[in-house]
Amino acid sequence: MIELERLTKIYPGSTIPAVDSVSLHVNKGEICILIGSSGCGKTTLMRMINRLEPITSGTIKINGKDLTPMDVIELRRSIGYAIQQIGLFPHMTVFENITVVPKLLGWDKKRMSERVDELLTMINMDPAIYRERYPRELSGGQAQRIGVARAMAANPPVMLMDEPFGAIDPINREVLQDEFLKIQEKLKKTIVFVTHDIHEAVKMGDRIALLDAGNLIQYATPEELLTQPKNQFVKDFVGADRALKRLDLLKVSDAMMKNPVRCSTEDASEKILERMIEKDLHYLLVTAPGSRLVGYVNVDMLRGHKGVVGDVARPMSVTVRPSQNLKDALSKMLTYDIGIVVAVDDDGILQGVLNSKTLVSVVGETYDEHGGHWGKITTGGRIL
Amino acid sequence: MKREQTTSRTGRFWMMVAMLLTFMAGIYSERLGFLQFTMDNPEEIWILFVEHVQLVLISSAISISIGVPMGILLTRGFMRKYRDWILNILGICQTVPSLAVIAIAMTYLGIGKKTAIFALVVYGLLPIIRNSVAGLAGINPVILDAGRGMGMRPAQLLFRVELPNAMYIILTGIRTSTVINVGTAAMSFLVGGGGLGDLIFSGIAMVDAGYMLAGAVPTAALAIFMNWFIGKMEGWIVSDGLVYDR
Ligand SMILES: Nc1ncnc2c1ncn2[C@@H]1O[C@H](COP(=O)(O)OP(=O)(O)OP(=O)(O)O)[C@@H](O)[C@H]1O
Ligand SMILES: [Mg+2]
Numbered sequence: 315m316i317e318l319e320r321l322t323k324i325y326p327g328s329t330i331p332a333v334d335s336v337s338l339h340v341n342k343g344e345i346c347i348l349i350g351s352s353g354c355g356k357t358t359l360m361r362m363i364n365r366l367e368p369i370t371s372g373t374i375k376i377n378g379k380d381l382t383p384m385d386v387i388e389l390r391r392s393i394g395y396a397i398q399q400i401g402l403f404p405h406m407t408v409f410e411n412i413t414v415v416p417k418l419l420g421w422d423k424k425r426m427s428e429r430v431d432e433l434l435t436m437i438n439m440d441p442a443i444y445r446e447r448y449p450r451e452l453s454g455g456q457a458q459r460i461g462v463a464r465a466m467a468a469n470p471p472v473m474l475m476d477e478p479f480g481a482i483d484p485i486n487r488e489v490l491q492d493e494f495l496k497i498q499e500k501l502k503k504t505i506v507f508v509t510h511d512i513h514e515a516v517k518m519g520d521r522i523a524l525l526d527a528g529n530l531i532q533y534a535t536p537e538e539l540l541t542q543p544k545n546q547f548v549k550d551f552v553g554a555d556r557a558l559k560r561l562d563l564l565k566v567s568d569a570m571m572k573n574p575v576r577c578s579t580e581d582a583s584e585k586i587l588e589r590m591i592e593k594d595l596h597y598l599l600v601t602a603p604g605s606r607l608v609g610y611v612n613v614d615m616l617r618g619h620k621g622v623v624g625d626v627a628r629p630m631s632v633t634v635r636p637s638q639n640l641k642d643a644l645s646k647m648l649t650y651d652i653g654i655v656v657a658v659d660d661d662g663i664l665q666g667v668l669n670s671k672t673l674v675s676v677v678g679e680t681y682d683e684h685g686g687h688w689g690k691i692t693t694g695g696r697i698l
Numbered sequence: 699m700k701r702e703q704t705t706s707r708t709g710r711f712w713m714m715v716a717m718l719l720t721f722m723a724g725i726y727s728e729r730l731g732f733l734q735f736t737m738d739n740p741e742e743i744w745i746l747f748v749e750h751v752q753l754v755l756i757s758s759a760i761s762i763s764i765g766v767p768m769g770i771l772l773t774r775g776f777m778r779k780y781r782d783w784i785l786n787i788l789g790i791c792q793t794v795p796s797l798a799v800i801a802i803a804m805t806y807l808g809i810g811k812k813t814a815i816f817a818l819v820v821y822g823l824l825p826i827i828r829n830s831v832a833g834l835a836g837i838n839p840v841i842l843d844a845g846r847g848m849g850m851r852p853a854q855l856l857f858r859v860e861l862p863n864a865m866y867i868i869l870t871g872i873r874t875s876t877v878i879n880v881g882t883a884a885m886s887f888l889v890g891g892g893g894l895g896d897l898i899f900s901g902i903a904m905v906d907a908g909y910m911l912a913g914a915v916p917t918a919a920l921a922i923f924m925n926w927f928i929g930k931m932e933g934w935i936v937s938d939g940l941v942y943d944r
Contacts, residue, residue, distance in 0.1 A: 361847075391849035395848065406939060414858075523728065
């Protein structure tokens with residue numbers, strides 16, 4: 315846990331504080347995002363934590379221990395730092411760059427070698443190709459990834475990451491973010507993470523600290539920030555489309571209707587047709603025993619058919635997984651021009667149904683300034 | 699691959715030029731009596747040559763072991779204020795002709811090898827200090843920041859980051875200094891320091907071209923060799939990650 319209490323930084327020769335009495339707590343094992351426009355003091359705040367910038371006033375505690383009397387060298391070796399400008403050592407190979415801190419800590423050759431391969435694989439760079447390269451032989455995005463690997467090398471419990479994915483293309487960035495979150499799930503590091511990208515903030519952050527001119531404007535969970543912006547500045551910052559950004563945050567399982575009406579492959583077609591007409595349903599999902607999704611039937615397919623539903627059912631062309639976020643689901647629905655999409659898990663078991671009306675109501679939800687009424691969505695919305 | 703090919707092609711070209719020049723120089727020097735003299739006195743020339751090499755190596759070694767630490771010292775934070783000031787003074791000192799330096803050294807230290815070496819050390823110092831300062835001060839501050847952020851102590855930062863990155867420029871300074879030194883060392887004969895200057899100055903005094911060339915040619919060859927050798931060393935010492943025109 316990192317505790318900042320009324321932390322202030324005034325650079326020599328300046329009268330305006332670069333960081334102005336900021337207090338915030340980062341819980342152990344959480345990612346705290348620092349976000350704000352250029353020059354608002356994110357880097358400065360971060361660099362006070364590993365004492366690269368002397369503190370003008372205030373205190374920093376890590377796990378309850380005040381940093382002021384601590385040995386800076388020890389402190390810095392226990393904090394992974396990925397600096398904004400990457401800063402790889404040009405005279406060292408990728409291997410040597412990554413093992414700087416392990417070497418300072420006296421690891422043996424074998425352990426370092428294994429660690430490097432592990433990290434390179436993690437950041438999607440083939441060790442056989444990149445281990446012995448020099449930074450000048452890397453692209454900007456690759457160099458940045460090595461910078462992240464270098465910060466993680468000695469497995470520090472606390473990490474400071476200053477725009478670690480800033481130079482990486484959107485596709486790779488997405489992959490790295492996912493990979494990073496997966497690792498974070500396991501390792502539970504305490505991370506301070508700077509970004510300019512509100513999408514990244516919402517996706518990666520357990521909490522987001524929005525700064526402006528050295529002041530902490532709002533410190534809240536991503537949901538809170540999007541649904542309950544504290545003032546106009548926050549609203550403007552998260553953007554008018556903050557409702558849409560919320561789609562990043564929510565999973566299909568949060569908004570889908572569970573236990574949708576379905577019939578079994580063994581049911582007689584005539585009986586099902588009768589029921590569909592009676593209830594005015596145009597489509598119906600078909601499952602095999604054990605709730606495994608087989609497909610769907612419509613009224614036209616059943617009309618005049620003698621036999622079981624399983625014989626005429628057509629497979630679904632598009633499905634989603636409950637763990638996907640709503641943005642992905644919506645984009646699938648738009649791509650295939652469908653108003654409804656079925657959620658199945660990795661084993662093909664039917665989990666629920668998501669329709670566009672529910673999605674719209676999720677978006678609408680965010681406009682009522684109070685937020686948090688998720689119950690309404692999962693029960694509302696008619697299916698089929 | 700491509701670069702190596704070009705190197706070897708230009709290498710072959712220069713080899714041919716060198717052979718041609720040697721051949722012409724041979725004919726010419728024969729006429730001047732250089733070859734005759736050299737063949738008659740191989741031992742004397744060899745002794746003076748070894749003496750010359752000793753003068754150069756000893757004085758350069760001392761210059762390096764004073765100059766590089768001075769450069770390091772001048773680039774530490776607490777010296778920043780005085781750095782330009784000190785470099786300017788050293789620059790002015792460098793304009794004093796080498797002969798005058800030797801003369802001044804002699805008035806205090808008398809005659810002998812020590813005087814010669816002292817003067818050579820002083821004279822060879824500036825290029826080394828200046829390049830050390832330039833190399834160390836020119837390092838991208840971002841990588842120093844990265845090193846500090848990772849918990850390097852000042853000495854670790856110096857040896858693992860600063861010096862390796864400044865090495866190319868420092869070695870260039872050492873090369874310049876050493877090559878100048880080879881020439882200046884010829885003057886140590888004037889204060890009784892020995893070396894190939896013995897032949898050169900005596901040859902001039904006696905208007906004996908053969909005598910003089912027997913000193914001048916090895917001196918020139920030594921300078922060319924040192925330049926080549928230290929250049930080669932740059933290739934071995936400086937990391938491949940730092941690409942300069944090689
Ligand atoms: N070493 C320094 N000396 C004086 N002022 C500085 C120094 N470093 C930063 N500042 C000032 O402090 C303020 C905050 O800078 P900081 O680097 O923390 O911003 P930032 O939020 O990280 O910006 P960016 O998103 O562009 O990286 C800026 O106004 C900057 O000009
Ligand atoms: Mg910054």
